[in-house]
Amino acid sequence: MKNHFTIMAVGLVLGLALLTGAASAGPREDVIAALAVEAGVDGFSATDGQDFFLASHTGGKPDTPSCTSCHGMDPTKPGQTRVGKPIDPMAVSVSPDRFTDPEKLAKWFRRNCNSVLGRACSVTEKGDILTYLSSL
Amino acid sequence: MKFNRPPFILAALLAGLTATASQAQDGAEALFKAECSACHMAYPAGFLPTRSWQAIMVDLPNHFGEDASLTEHDRATIEAYLVANAADRNGRMPRWLKTLPHNAVPMRISELSWFTHEHGNRVANRIKADPTIGSIANCVACHKGAERGYFDDD
Numbered sequence: 527m528k529n530h531f532t533i534m535a536v537g538l539v540l541g542l543a544l545l546t547g548a549a550s551a552g553p554r555e556d557v558i559a560a561l562a563v564e565a566g567v568d569g570f571s572a573t574d575g576q577d578f579f580l581a582s583h584t585g586g587k588p589d590t591p592s593c594t595s596c597h598g599m600d601p602t603k604p605g606q607t608r609v610g611k612p613i614d615p616m617a618v619s620v621s622p623d624r625f626t627d628p629e630k631l632a633k634w635f636r637r638n639c640n641s642v643l644g645r646a647c648s649v650t651e652k653g654d655i656l657t658y659l660s661s662l
Numbered sequence: 663m664k665f666n667r668p669p670f671i672l673a674a675l676l677a678g679l680t681a682t683a684s685q686a687q688d689g690a691e692a693l694f695k696a697e698c699s700a701c702h703m704a705y706p707a708g709f710l711p712t713r714s715w716q717a718i719m720v721d722l723p724n725h726f727g728e729d730a731s732l733t734e735h736d737r738a739t740i741e742a743y744l745v746a747n748a749a750d751r752n753g754r755m756p757r758w759l760k761t762l763p764h765n766a767v768p769m770r771i772s773e774l775s776w777f778t779h780e781h782g783n784r785v786a787n788r789i790k791a792d793p794t795i796g797s798i799a800n801c802v803a804c805h806k807g808a809e810r811g812y813f814d815d816d
Contacts, residue, residue, distance in 0.1 A: 589727040607701040608727070610796025610803065633732075640729040 553626040554618070554660065561653040570650065575658025578651055585644035593642060593655075601659055617662035625656055690743035693736060699809070701730065703801050706811055707747035709771045711759055715744035717767050726770075772798045 551559075562569060579593045579601070589608060590596065596613060597605035602620050605613035614621045625631055639647035647655075698704035707715065719741040722730045732740070745751075749759055758776040768774055772781075781798070789795045794803070801808035805815055 587727050587729070606796070608797070609702040609799040610794070611702060611800070637729040637731055640723065640731075 553628070554624070554656075557625060557628060557631060558653060558656050558660070561649050561656070565649040565653060567650070567653075570653035570657040572654070572658040572661040574650075575654035575656070578654060579658060583643050586640070586642040587644070590638075590641045593638070595642070601662055616659050618660045619662055624659065687743070687746070690739050694740045694743045697732060697736060697740060701728070702799055703809055705771055705801075707744045708749050708751075709774075710744075710748060710768065711750045711762075712745050712748040713767050714769060715741065715748055717769065719744065 558570070579597075580599065582591045584591070596607055597616050601616040604615055607613060614624075616624060618624050635647055635652060639645065639651075694707075695704045710718075718725070719737060722732060722737060731737075749756055758774055761775065762768065771777055785798065785804070788804075789798060792803075796803070801813070805813045807813070807815055
């Protein structure tokens with residue numbers, strides 16, 4: 527019986543440790559932290575990210591001048607592709623899985639920065655966007 | 663009871679090879695579905711000939727007004743799947759393909775003669791009247807089973 531309690535107590539402590547660990551540094555936080563190291567900054571600007579997300583850009587493809595062309599003006603709401611397929615909301619509070627898969631993230635930054643801007647996004651632009659969408 | 667050994671080994675080897683090939687095909691089909699349905703429905707490979715799929719897959723950074731680029735591995739895997747299942751696979755030649763000029767490389771399913779014949783102005787008007795449909799490329803708006811390859815419900 528005593529052994530039973532010991533095992534349960536150890537399990538509880540381990541579980542709590544895992545939970546707090548996940549809250550302080552998950553895959554998304556790791557991605558943003560790595561971008562900050564690459565940019566040589568302490569952190570990014572959610573406000574700059576919001577401005578960038580909502581702005582109309584030039585240099586990209588004519589049908590997609592803005593992030594909002596497909597994602598919509600409110601990242602907590604679903605977007606829509608150009609052929610009408612729904613896109614899950616970009617705001618992390620609504621779509622908790624967002625930005626936790628580095629390969630998926632690289633693929634969509636590569637595609638969408640080229641579609642909207644006609645170039646790759648800078649490290650700061652990426653960090654600002656992710657910080658903005660994580661803050662909502 | 664004695665196995666006739668060489669044919670037995672050969673048969674086992676062939677079965678193994680076939681199983682591997684079919685697993686690879688399943689993997690390619692899953693990748694095709696996952697990647698091509700990210701923005702639109704994964705259109706059936708049999709709707710376009712080999713030459714069209716090759717032309718589409720060679721220029722993914724300029725894909726109908728968007729950058730749809732993939733890693734080279736995924737791009738090549740999906741192109742191989744599309745070619746293996748294209749309208750002209752294994753020497754097939756549907757009538758609409760026979761009437762298509764040899765040098766014509768259709769890039770849109772919606773431009774093919776059978777498609778315009780089946781849809782016509784009636785569907786164009788329906789899309790204009792209902793903005794939620796978005797475009798003629800949104801098959802599932804009307805064909806509810808389209809993503810399972812079922813289009814005969816209109």
